[in-house]
Amino acid sequence: MVFNNIFFILVFLPVSVAVYYLVPQKAKLPVLAAAGICFYSWGGLEQLFWIGISVVFNWLAGMEISWFKGAGRKRAAVISVYSVCAANLLMLGIFKYASDSMPLGMSFYTFTVLSYIFDVYRDKTGPQYNFLKFLVYVTFFPKVISGPIVRYEDMEKQLDKTSLSFENLRIGVQMFLAGLMKKVLIADKLGLAFAGITAGDSMSVASAWVGLLFFSLQLYFDFSGYSDMAIGIAKIFGFEIAPNFNYPYMSASVSDFWRRWHISLGNWFKHYLYFPMGGNRVPLWRIIVNTMTVWFATGLWHGSTVTFLIWGLYNGGFILLDKFVVGKWFEKMSPILRVAATLFVVCIGWVFFFSPTMADAGLYIGRLFGIGASGIGDITALSWFSQYIVIIGIAVFGCTKLAKDIYENIFYRNGFGINEKVLTGINIGITIALFILTIAEIIGGTYSTFMYAQF
Amino acid sequence: MSQADRRIKPGRNAVEKAKAVKRRRGYIRGLYVLIPVIAAVFFAIACLVSPNREFSDGENRNLAQFPKASGQSLMDGSFFKGINDYYSDQFVFRDQWISLKSGVDVARGQRIENGVIVGSGGYLFAEPEEPLKEAYEKNNSAINSFADGHPDIHISMILAPAAANILKDKVPGNIYVRDQMADVDEFGKRLSDKISFINAGNLLSEKKDEYIFYRTDHHWTSNGAKTVVDGAAENLGIKADTEDFDKYTVTEDFYGTLSSKSGLGTAKDSIDVFASKKDVEYYVRYADENIISSSMFNSEKLEEKDKYTVFFGGNHPLVEIHTTAQTGKNLLLFKDSYANSIVQFIYPYYDNIIMVDPRYYYEDISQVIKNNKISDVLFCYSGNILFTDVSLSDCLEGA
Numbered sequence: 001m002v003f004n005n006i007f008f009i010l011v012f013l014p015v016s017v018a019v020y021y022l023v024p025q026k027a028k029l030p031v032l033a034a035a036g037i038c039f040y041s042w043g044g045l046e047q048l049f050w051i052g053i054s055v056v057f058n059w060l061a062g063m064e065i066s067w068f069k070g071a072g073r074k075r076a077a078v079i080s081v082y083s084v085c086a087a088n089l090l091m092l093g094i095f096k097y098a099s100d101s102m103p104l105g106m107s108f109y110t111f112t113v114l115s116y117i118f119d120v121y122r123d124k125t126g127p128q129y130n131f132l133k134f135l136v137y138v139t140f141f142p143k144v145i146s147g148p149i150v151r152y153e154d155m156e157k158q159l160d161k162t163s164l165s166f167e168n169l170r171i172g173v174q175m176f177l178a179g180l181m182k183k184v185l186i187a188d189k190l191g192l193a194f195a196g197i198t199a200g201d202s203m204s205v206a207s208a209w210v211g212l213l214f215f216s217l218q219l220y221f222d223f224s225g226y227s228d229m230a231i232g233i234a235k236i237f238g239f240e241i242a243p244n245f246n247y248p249y250m251s252a253s254v255s256d257f258w259r260r261w262h263i264s265l266g267n268w269f270k271h272y273l274y275f276p277m278g279g280n281r282v283p284l285w286r287i288i289v290n291t292m293t294v295w296f297a298t299g300l301w302h303g304s305t306v307t308f309l310i311w312g313l314y315n316g317g318f319i320l321l322d323k324f325v326v327g328k329w330f331e332k333m334s335p336i337l338r339v340a341a342t343l344f345v346v347c348i349g350w351v352f353f354f355s356p357t358m359a360d361a362g363l364y365i366g367r368l369f370g371i372g373a374s375g376i377g378d379i380t381a382l383s384w385f386s387q388y389i390v391i392i393g394i395a396v397f398g399c400t401k402l403a404k405d406i407y408e409n410i411f412y413r414n415g416f417g418i419n420e421k422v423l424t425g426i427n428i429g430i431t432i433a434l435f436i437l438t439i440a441e442i443i444g445g446t447y448s449t450f451m452y453a454q455f
Numbered sequence: 456m457s458q459a460d461r462r463i464k465p466g467r468n469a470v471e472k473a474k475a476v477k478r479r480r481g482y483i484r485g486l487y488v489l490i491p492v493i494a495a496v497f498f499a500i501a502c503l504v505s506p507n508r509e510f511s512d513g514e515n516r517n518l519a520q521f522p523k524a525s526g527q528s529l530m531d532g533s534f535f536k537g538i539n540d541y542y543s544d545q546f547v548f549r550d551q552w553i554s555l556k557s558g559v560d561v562a563r564g565q566r567i568e569n570g571v572i573v574g575s576g577g578y579l580f581a582e583p584e585e586p587l588k589e590a591y592e593k594n595n596s597a598i599n600s601f602a603d604g605h606p607d608i609h610i611s612m613i614l615a616p617a618a619a620n621i622l623k624d625k626v627p628g629n630i631y632v633r634d635q636m637a638d639v640d641e642f643g644k645r646l647s648d649k650i651s652f653i654n655a656g657n658l659l660s661e662k663k664d665e666y667i668f669y670r671t672d673h674h675w676t677s678n679g680a681k682t683v684v685d686g687a688a689e690n691l692g693i694k695a696d697t698e699d700f701d702k703y704t705v706t707e708d709f710y711g712t713l714s715s716k717s718g719l720g721t722a723k724d725s726i727d728v729f730a731s732k733k734d735v736e737y738y739v740r741y742a743d744e745n746i747i748s749s750s751m752f753n754s755e756k757l758e759e760k761d762k763y764t765v766f767f768g769g770n771h772p773l774v775e776i777h778t779t780a781q782t783g784k785n786l787l788l789f790k791d792s793y794a795n796s797i798v799q800f801i802y803p804y805y806d807n808i809i810m811v812d813p814r815y816y817y818e819d820i821s822q823v824i825k826n827n828k829i830s831d832v833l834f835c836y837s838g839n840i841l842f843t844d845v846s847l848s849d850c851l852e853g854a
Contacts (some may be wrong), residue, residue, distance in 0.1 A: 001535075001539070005539055006539075006542060006543050006546065007538065007539045007542040007543070009491070010491075010494060010495045010498050010499070010542075011495070011499070011542065013491075014492065014495035041535070042535040043532045043535070044529070044530055044532025044533075044535070045529050045530050046530045046531060046532070047532070166485070167481070169488060170481065170487065170488055171484060173484070173487050173488045173490075173491060174484050174487050176491075177487060177490070177491070378631075379629075379630070380631055382629055383629055383630045383631050386564065386629045387564050387565045387566055387567070387629070388564070388565075389564060390563040390564055391563070411479070411483060412476045412479050412480045412483075413472075413476055414475070414479065420479070423479070424479075424482060424483055424486065427483050428483070428486050428487075428490075431487060431490060432490060435490055435491075435494070436555075437555075437556075437559060439494075440552045440553070440556040440559070441556055442543070443543060443546050443549060443553060443556070444552060444553045444555075444556030444557065444718065446540075446543045446544065447513075447514060447553045447556075447569075447718055
């Protein structure tokens with residue numbers, strides 16, 4: 001099940017929240033585990049089988065590693081970590097690259113589990129003897145589909161004591177609604193536009209850029225919207241998950257961008273791959289190798305095609321360039337130019353991300369710069385751009401921090417000095433209107449006509 | 456005072472302000488909680504109370520019902536998907552939600568909604584299709600070889616570009632519209648001289664300010680069909696006098712297929728039917744169901760969503776119209792649904808009309824020609840069908 005499913009929003013989530021709040025403290029974790037299992041089994045009970053085996057396996061493995069370490073058997077612990085890691089990656093590999101029915105969010109699930117194994121090995125934490133708590137950590141349904149990837153270290157204490165409060169509930173609901181609207185009212189609409197503008201056999205330069213604009217905005221609003229929903233739901237259940245995005249399209253360098261985009265994945269690789277390889281405290285050539293290894297792995301994590309690997313290496317290359325070659329000089333440039341240059345590099349990178357093959361990516365990039373394009377501009381570019389101008393405008397604005405500042409200034413700081421009741425009324429009115437639109441959009445999305453017979 | 460000092464010792468005013476911000480934020484967010492709670496309760500009750508719908512007229516499909524659980528469906532997840540489908544298909548006020556979505560799309564500037572062009576004056580247009588090379592060329596050469604094989608038959612063709620190519624001033628300027636008018640002209644140029652070709656677009660363009668196309672349906676109106684028959688009479692070899700007809704408005708409450716497809720109810724259409732004042736009787740035989748009827752109009756269809764099917768009750772593989780005209784002429788009409796509203800104006804000029812819709816007709820057409828002593832053939836098509844569908848060339852093969 002996905003968060004923008006109408007059944008999830010209006011039935012599954014409210015029911016599980018209600019039950020969770022009503023049962024006594026002792027029963028809360030079991031309820032959460034049950035909700036997670038229910039959520040997971042929505043894709044079919046088959047999936048539950050593999051996840052079940054994996055959960056038990058990793059739970060036992062964590063205790064084993066800890067026991068080896070406690071008994072001073074370092075070698076055994078190392079072998080154990082490597083083999084458990086290999087087993088998990090093998091399972092991910094089989095599901096992701098060699099099977100046509102992958103359980104939901106398998107990539108995220110695997111990294112969640114590995115985080116636990118590594119944290120136990122590195123003595124960041126003890127093993128989780130309580131199976132229920134372990135189960136809740138790995139199947140915690142708000143984050144199970146597309147993150148954020150919560151490191152075990154960060155979640156361990158929260159499993160012992162969840163912090164239910166009205167304050168958390170309020171913030172959680174607000175974040176969930178905001179994320180839902182980002183996903184449904186912006187990302188999904190732009191997704192249709194992107195599919196439409198790239199559907200033809202030929203493209204003009206302008207169409208290629210408009211298409212890239214659609215995709216870049218769609219990806220951000222889709223992913224960050226989904227993260228907001230996840231963080232919001234977690235908060236409703238009394239769990240704290242760190243933000244996954246921090247206005248990434250306002251970044252002033254490619255390195256900066258990757259500290260602000262999908263933060264939890266970057267952190268994961270930093271803690272469990274980059275630092276163990278020596279991080280920055282090694283000779284230059286090793287730093288280069290380490291960085292490129294991390295970015296190769298990042299590409300691989302996203303998908304098995306060459307385009308993802310190239311995309312990973314492309315980003316790694318620019319990060320190194322920034323770090324060792326142009327960084328000093330780049331920092332002296334005006335902030336606007338730096339943001340623009342970063343956007344340029346990142347967005348060209350998305351071409352590899354959305355193209356199914358390298359040939360397609362090459363063709364698209366060529367078109368962006370006039371090679372193989374059908375002309376500079378055409379009615380197709382104008383048509384899509386002008387029809388979606390309102391959504392583009394809102395989305396671009398939403399990429400800046402300005403939107404949030406203005407919102408807070410009007411409604412929380414009451415910058416215009418409006419009557420308090422009117423102010424609240426306007427805020428709630430707008431939210432209800434947007435919520436109604438969101439429902440209309442979701443229900444409208446299921447509208448499908450079978451027209452052929454009528455011609 | 457330095458910045459640090461200010462942070463340590465905020466003024467009384469600043470404290471008050473910070474408190475106010477906190478209070479407002481909490482209050483507004485608190486009300487947010489109510490929104491999904493009220494929605495969940497409301498829709499849960501509505502879902503339980505409202506009766507299940509079987510069929511969606513607008514979408515022309517069955518709506519999902521509550522799924523049956525089985526070992527298989529639980530294992531592969533189709534049961535759970537079924538619950539999702541059930542919930543959204545049976546969602547209370549579903550049609551209104553869909554209209555709201557479409558309406559907002561148009562309001563914020565979208566001009567193509569579910570493949571339907573949203574024009575001015577309540578007009579909706581089907582997108583003029585890009586011709587598929589295969590269909591375009593195959594149909595063209597099939598018609599040519601048919602003409603070669605039947606030198607004794609008078610052959611004509613009426614081909615109509617899409618409404619968007621004719622009512623150009625009602626089409627938004629910022630979207631790409633395929634110039635099907637040129638495609639139709641080109642199609643005609645590639646036909647042999649033996650075929651009397653009419654681009655219906657030229658005839659209709661002259662009357663583009665009249666009600667020649669439905670606003671919410673892709674078909675021409677009876678008035679539009681009449682215009683075409685008037686202009687094409689000479690080519691067809693008939694002496695049509697379309698003024699010699701009585702007009703009856705059979706409905707003023709028609710939302711056509713474009714309305715269904717887009718989810719937009721921009722305007723209501725009316726449908727007129729015509730009857731000849733001449734003393735020509737006829738009856739209609741539907742070969743597929745072997746039903747005989749004394750009228751080509753099926754008034755039962757006026758109760759349904761797609762009221763254009765009032766003409767012949769929709770499309771059939773083969774329909775025969777037998778008249779008392781005694782002109783000695785027998786017409787074989789290859790057609791799509793555009794022709795359904797043409798027949799009311801031409802039946803008085805033929806003894807027999809055999810309407811064949813190649814999309815549903817799979818029998819040997821040469822037998823039809825022989826058995827009915829066909830003297831005239833008319834191909835009556837819209838570009839959107841002829842340029843994208845090869846069934847005509849399949850049907851003509853070997854004829």
